[in-house]
Amino acid sequence: MADRRDDQSGENRHREAQSWKRRQFLQRLGVLGAGVAIADRILLHPDAQVNAGEPDETISLQAGEIPRRKLGRTGVEVSALTLGGFHIGVPKDEQEAIRIIQEALDAGVTFLDNAWEYNEGVSEERMGKALQGRRDKAFLMTKVCTHGRDRKVAMQQLEQSLRRLKTDYIDLWQVHEVVYDNDPERHFAKGGVIEALDEAKRQGKVRFVGFTGHKDPAIHLKMLSYNYPFDAVQLPLNCFDSSFRSFEKQVLPLLNKRGIAAIGMKSLGGSGEPVKAGVVTVQEALRYAMSLPVATTVSGIDSLQVLRQNLNIARSFTPMKEAEMQAMRSRYASYAADGRFELYKTSKKYDGSPGREQHGFPSQEELEA
Template identity: 45%
Template sequence: MNRREFLKKSSLVAGAVLAQQLVDLDRLAGAAPAQRRGEMLYRPLGNTGEELSILGLGGAHIGRQPDEKQSIALIKSAIDRGITFMDNSWDYNGGESEKRMGKALQGGYREKVFLMTKFDGRTRSAAQKQIDESLKRLKTDRIDLLMFHEVIRMNDPDRFFGPDGAVQAALEAKKAGKARYLGFTGHKDPAIHLHMLDLTRAHNFKPDAVLMPLNVMDAHFRSFQHQVLPRLISEKIGVLSMKPLGDAIILQSKAVSAIECLHYAMTVNPGTVVTGIDSLPILDQALEAVRSFKPLTREEQAALLARTERFARSGEYELFKTTGHFDSTAKHPEWMG
């Protein structure tokens, strides 16, 4: 085979792979019709009956401001402009993210939002302690969506469902009215998510929602979009996605803009896209993405995937998959119990 024939064959193979990706996107995109009210679009969360903003406010970023007053003002501004989904975690910024969000949600704001937080405990006692601490910091008597955090090791699901595992604490919290819905999160590998889903089925524990990365690079590398998303939709589990910009690392490739990243995530995800917002200009940018959003066409999807393919091959711009940089429980194994 000469070079010209090789290149032609390679092009045909690449085209066939891309076409398959687009078929999947056509099937998944627009699964849940969005309703526009004011600056925001809203979609249902799985079978919960809840309607959430298409954008979620990432909890890690709202604890980074030098002055907590900045964080509180940012949270309130996001809510005033239509964002109803509030993301958080027991471990974000040493608990500061939950404390600041708890203060921001006073004065009637708590009733305007759907509040999610996560716990790191793998044992019943560790999880119970963290759940109660989160409730205290957030100044609320209930979490709308309580999540097992960082399912990033293949044995994490086994620990959750093991003897005296954290699933008992989660179910007890729900029974006591401390949590309305339950689910899990992870960012490392779709195989781990699938193992967790297998165990939830084996233990007759159907999660109400699952949080995972979905972005323009993920489609090419250890893809949650292609391996996990179809299963969530087929089992009618609420879809939440994160890292649409990979903590802005994806933008360093210069292959795509922030608005393009957000539009892609909103297209392939039939639910809410959680994104980091640490300033008013970034909030404005995210809301502009919502204002200008229309589900991407096949041609637009193909153009984005073609532009990102060579950058995505090794996971260089998805460090949450390939390094320990985002693995807080790896840095603090004592949190797991």
């Protein structure tokens, strides 16, 4: 612990000093939910017989390494692909989830994502079990989910996250889901969650801090207007975003200018709607997102098949040239214009129930009841 804190102090000092056919559209699956295993077996083994009840685990991995990148001004290097934490709570079999995490680590995915509220703590618990004997391989991120509540609640959540994750420190602790217009004021209010970020760093329980959100670039910019020394910021980045309420255009340049690590998410549009519709392939969507000036891209993975598919994409990754990226933006601009593939910006579909509750909105479960 002492060595880690010494490293932290040194880093702090350093920081301060410096068309496919329609019937083939299933090949574009490979995202969360039903059909994941089927989709990526079709994608990687088109001639394979598919049986949803008997997962095929024979997908072989390509040679090569996962690219590494600098995490902003922190001086830390992380994998360009991050294992998403929410989806680790999706498999019914806990051992399968643990195997996904461990195989990802062994394959060179160093960055692990999570959040206090994911699957009511199950995601953190599974990750904690998977990390036993492997903690030194992981750059571990989780998120504090006060949604406007105070510093005390935030610190309680931190202790719960540490216990679930079976560790004595978090590499990156982020304020989760800043998606309401008044969230920045709540977070920066006296006694708010920002004070918890400072306290956790002083206690040596957190190395770096940041915030996340998927709703509106204006909210991200409001958070950044306080000039707090965030180490990282998580934001939705994909080939549709540049043409609709764009985080890529409005927020990403500011993060790069300030040396704040950009963490991309929702490369497939949240639940992969554009992939399912046959508009874009998994490979080109993920490659576009990884070609942006980001430290890493979070990928939701709920099966070994999807893991191996995305590992192959990452291992064979070559950055798109600007002309290629602009061609993609132009090609998908008409699809992006009405927000159909970025519903997290235009609806409450992707807003978590804890945040809804704190803001007086019914949860998704209540709406579906």
